[in-house]
Amino acid sequence: MPGASLAEAELTAQERRDAAALMRVNHCGEICAQALYQGQALASQNEGLKQALGEAAREEADHLAWSEQRIAELGGRTSLLNPLWYAGSLAIGFAAGKAGDAWNLGFLQETERQVEAHLQRHLDRLAPRDAKTRAVVEVMQCDEACHARTAESLGARELPSFVKAAMRAAARVMTSLSYRI
Secondary structure (H helix, E strand, O other): OOOOOOOOOOOOHHHHHHHHHHHHHHHHHHHHHHHHHHHHHHHOOOHHHHHHHHHHHHHHHHHHHHHHHHHHHOOOOOOOOHHHHHHHHHHHHHHHHHOOHHHHHHHHHHHHHHHHHHHHHHHHHOOOOOHHHHHHHHHHHHHHHHHHHHHHHOOOOOOOHHHHHHHHHHHHHHHHHHHHO
8 A cells, every 4th residue: 555654644633534535535436437447348349448447447446445444544434425426437337338449448548537637636635744645646646647548548539528528527526425425
């Protein structure tokens, strides 16, 4: 786990609650990532793409475990809405996969780009001295950028602006609710 060897910072109660809530959002995002990749792989006939999705899912499984561990260390809890997010993400991933490989990869690429930006906003919000949480989020951010580049190298098609905007809007709903519930 990134940051495992770092000392726990002395955080205020509010900083701990905020960090735990941000990590809850990240955990929820990793639940969604697992479902998206599974749905995309189920719908794809391309074995190479299925393999790339499986590799990304394995890395996202690490992120899921790290997020859950960090939430526990901060005294928080995971989102009660995770089953809902999982089911919706599985359906969205399946639909993306049915659109064809180039669109499927484009969806993956755009998802990872948006997650990378989302993680930057979390880094901006975390207490500067919370090195343990920062270490986890920084590694996750780097991995997400790598997944986006992989999708691009495999032939991702650029999604239309309205699709990207819809993805951002859906992410705002999910992150806002998961931060609290």
